[in-house]
Amino acid sequence: MSEKKQMLLGLGFTGAYGANAKAWKSEGVTVTTYPDINADIRYAQLAEKCKFQFLFIGDFPGAIPDDNREVPAMTLEPIITATAILQQTKHIGVASTVHTQWNNPFTLARQFKGIDLMSGGRIAWNAVTGSSPKVAENFGVKLMDSRSRYESHYEFVETVQHLWATWGKDALKADKETGIFADYSQVKPVHISGKYIQAIGALPIPPSPQGQPVIFHSGGSPNSIEFAGRYASVMIGEVWTREQGIATRNALRQVAIDAGRNPDEIKFIAGLMPVVANSKREAIDRHASFMDENIVQQRAFHIGMVLGISLTPEDLERPIAPELLDKVKIGAYSDPRAENVLKVAREGWTLRDIIYHSVIDYHPATLGDAKETADYLTEMFESGAADGFWILPDAYETDFKRFVEEVVPILQERGLFHEDYNGDTLRENLGVPYQYGVDKRLS
Ligand SMILES: Cc1cc2nc3c(=O)[nH]c(=O)nc-3n(C[C@H](O)[C@H](O)[C@H](O)COP(=O)(O)O)c2cc1C
Structure with missing residues (x-):
């Protein structure tokens, strides 16, 4: 043992x-x-x-x-x-x-x-x-x-x-x-x-x-x-x-x-x-299959609120601009998920894929x-x-x-x-x- x-x-x-x-x-x-x-x-x-x-x-x-x-x-x-x-x-x-x-x-x-x-x-x-x-x-x-x-x-x-x-x-x-x-x-x-x-x-x-x-x-x-x-x-x-x-x-x-x-x-x-798959992309796609489009749309706004910036469903198919991310301030009163959201956003994923990472779900997710x-x-x-x-x-x-x-x-x-x-x-x-x-x- x-x-x-x-x-x-x-x-x-x-x-x-x-x-x-x-x-x-x-x-x-x-x-x-x-x-x-x-x-x-x-x-x-x-x-x-x-x-x-x-x-x-x-x-x-x-x-x-x-x-x-x-x-x-x-x-x-x-x-x-x-x-x-x-x-x-x-x-x-x-x-x-x-x-x-x-x-x-x-x-x-x-x-x-x-x-x-x-x-x-x-x-x-x-x-x-x-x-x-x-x-x-x-x-x-x-x-x-x-x-x-x-x-x-x-x-x-x-x-x-x-x-x-x-x-x-x-x-x-x-x-x-x-x-x-x-x-x-x-x-x-x-x-x-x-x-x-x-x-x-x-x-x-x-x-x-x-x-x-x-x-x-x-x-x-x-x-x-x-x-x-x-x-x-x-x-x-x-x-x-x-x-x-x-x-x-x-x-x-x-x-x-x-x-x-x-x-x-x-x-x-x-x-x-945990979402275990053969690759990160496969895991993200699998997790995405459990999320309806209306949830994705709602979460576009929600991610903006967590970061303190303005985001809408129109931003879904592109990464969040680095200049916008640079403006995000995380402090003692920020949403506890903000740090994870920022980390994934900085990796350059589209807003849609950031949402599929479950960064604002009940618990953190690992995908890969x-x-x-x-x-x-x-x-x-x-x-x-x-x-x-x-x-x-x-x-x-x-x-x-x-x-x-x-x-x-x-x-x-x-x-x-x-x-x-x-x-x-x-x-x-x-x-x-x-x-x-x-x-x-x-x-
Ligand atoms: C991880 C986690 C699991 C929880 N599971 C349950 C549950 O199964 N049933 C329930 O009624 N409340 C559940 N809660 C709610 C808490 O017991 C608690 O009532 C809630 O966090 C509000 O806090 P407060 O009761 O101290 O005001 C859960 C909370 C957390 C964070």
Whole structure:
């Protein structure tokens, strides 16, 4: 086994066919898999075959696209999806998103602890508050202001962690000779009467091999970093530049230190949309096939806004003039994507091709051969911009397959990604410690 520090890899499960809402139309994609849990299981098994540590299931429940050509982001509910996947896999962990603003801590604690036990310790809860008013409406809830959202989030998460530990580690006896099934004096119900959460009771579920589910958090705001640094083992982020990654990761680690934790227990994971093809041109054309002309036209204006210059669809077929690029000023308040846009624009691509580089998408994209993606991951990882990456391929059946077959072996050859799973539980495979109950070190 390599002694070198190694990156973590996860697959983003944010759509039925791939991370791209247009993936369903793509060549080689089986269109009848909506919604088909067996397809999800196949993608998870592919990620497991190449030793990914986790799947990340994002969720904006009930969000229906405005555009008839797009697939809803997440179709099946994340806990149900995770349960089915974990039954058909042996090593990979699954992080499922469930919001705290409109769920109940007892139900959530019970569901996640049950799956953790069933899967031999491979589930994680992506604990987010929920920030979409449209999603809140589905639950008949009005979004709270940011401060209250996070105040209640802390209470919710602590309640869940207390509930997870209500069954004492050694309470289960199941001893036929003595006739004792359990020592119920070791089952300690919670009595929580908080500002937002009330709960009295206990869960009749023993610890899993990893103790309790891992906490993930996805976000990037100061509140997110503050929460994740204290409570999470993994933070799923959005990183546009090496410097931004380094700053966010350091901020997260500092919160952990201030809270009394070891900063190595919190892993910062950056997103990447890799397009692996035989050449850069082929990758750009492939990625372009997922983008409708109306999106390209809108992004022409948008790129101008990001750079602070005026651009329109009339500029699409030519490079942005160098004199115009020289006028761009990037400062502390610029869009975090501006630096990437400028870098690609300076390479002399037409505005259309700059847009096809996905410079203003949800996450950065790498477009080219497998080495191009492997080099990006290597550079970001080795410079301390992330502890690992969540991969968002346009289409799972085709693009993810190429990542698995071509990029992963390069990372393994470089000693930067493990050849096999080190342990049986998600905590072991992430390199984070066993936990049962709340973290007693937190001040
Ligand atoms: C990379 C990333 C992934 C996210 N995934 C989800 C998600 O799956 N579901 C969700 O409701 N919110 C998701 N969010 C939103 C955040 O949890 C958060 O609510 C948002 O960034 C606004 O910040 P705030 O809640 O601190 O105000 C995500 C954010 C980021 C940056």
